[in-house]
Amino acid sequence: MLYKETVTKDMWELLQRLMKDKMLKDFILVGGTALALKLGHRLSVDIDLFTTRDFDSSALIHHLQKEYEATNEIVFENTIMTYINDIKVDLLAHKYPVIAMDKISENIRMISNDDIGAMKLHAIFQSGERLKDFVDMYFLLEEKPLQSYLNSYQIKYNGNPYLSARSLIYFDGIRKEYDVSMVHGKEHKWKRMQERLKKAVLNPNLKFGNSAEKKVVLKNKGKGVRR
Structure with a gap:
């Protein structure tokens, strides 16, 4: 679905x-x-x-x-x-190896979350300007521990997983004008997101549970990330 x-x-x-x-x-x-x-x-x-x-x-x-x-x-x-x-x-x-393709759903061809996680880590390592990349990593950590995405990053980009992980907790480069509209009911507090990212970097094998119910309920406008 x-x-x-x-x-x-x-x-x-x-x-x-x-x-x-x-x-x-x-x-x-x-x-x-x-x-x-x-x-x-x-x-x-x-x-x-x-x-x-x-x-x-x-x-x-x-x-x-x-x-x-x-x-x-x-x-x-x-x-x-x-x-x-x-x-x-x-x-x-994007001439890098595809780790896995998701099964086609509702006619949409999509790359796997392992690939997306690797690409998000790559984007953060390269610039770290976009808040949404950090937000996406927060929620990806509900699916798999950070180590899994670091492994994918190394496979896809042949990059240094240690340096990539460290960039995940460097928040000073995030441009303030970038905002993210969250689905109602999902975590939207930036401080809590930062805490999870820090814990993941300290222990890349740590598993996180869901921050909120899986049910999606949208208001007319999504709630922005509170910083």
Whole structure:
């Protein structure tokens, strides 16, 4: 079951169209939207589609303009950043090994949580600016201990797991203008999230239980992370 309430109706419909598009058959949904659909922890507003193969950026953006009226395009080799119906859509060639694919659910091809955890650790290690990456790691720790994601990070990026773990508790680089809208009933206090991340780094094999009920109940607007 996917938590479709974590995305807007327009975004869900666009995602369905993109997944059925033969030009995009090698692309899979990754990142926070994939995780939100699976865990139901926060709202997500953009679509990240990755492939491990090279693709013709010029041909693909022409297709997106024609079929989806894509606008505000930024196009590089193996990279497209655009908007479709005011929804941010990024398509990238991410040439790192895929640890596992999730079973296709409701026509959505998604990468595994092991991959997402590795990618979140990689993003935090590289910049550590986005609050949502830390929030996502907090909830990923309800699924598996940190050590599991560190192992995946090492496999996927051949990175140093010790340095990656340390970056998980460096909070000074988070940009304050970034906010995260949480699903009602889910943990939203940043201090508690920090405490869990610190405990996980001190003991990477530590297992955490769910912070709240699995049932998803949305208000008209998600509650932001309180800092």
